[in-house]
Amino acid sequence: GQNIDQPTEMTATEGAIVQINCTYQTSGFNGLFWYQQHAGEAPTFLSYNVLDGLEEKGRFSSFLSRSKGYSYLLLKELQMKDSASYLCGVGPGAGSYQLTFGKGTKLSVIP
């Protein structure tokens, strides 16, 4: 089975840096995904980690430690438009289609 845990809500200030953590316990692993979802809209893909380490894409970075079952999404230079839910998703095994999401972290960026 899958167990994916992330904080329910976070608040951060415009221009600041915020780190959203995700821990997972899964029976298989085929990569960890981060998606951003604005209210009432579809999730949009942010990042994918399959190997340990840090992946950087502009203001967004994602880190993975497979031995610890841990990932984080780092958002720098926060903008008001970054207010959204951030979903951590785990692909559970080689050859599997299933992407299981955590409950999402609602990030509020304040002036």
Next chain:
Amino acid sequence: DTEVTQTPKHLVMGMTNKKSLKCEQHMGHRAMYWYKQKAKKPPELMFVYSYEKLSINESVPSRFSPECPNSSLLNLHLHALQPEDSALYLCASSHPPGQGYNEQFFGPGTRLTVL
């Protein structure tokens, strides 16, 4: 074209109605998905089609009937729904596992209300 399109954007239907949701992608993806998302919850997988064949049915009630007419299209036929089926229905597509980078691209969703 890196877009998944869904129609309609909004749908209101009665419990005796029959309606269909449509999804289309032209990224050459051979895996397509239906998800259901309730407010403040993550998307929940309903069905997966791989190479136009149903691969996964996550114990979804038979009042939801998926169909994949070709590699670009995915439909979800709805019949005799219940008010608790009201949700955002998301379509997604990806390369199948082992066929390259397999992040899922989501469509904008259909907001379904069952009266």
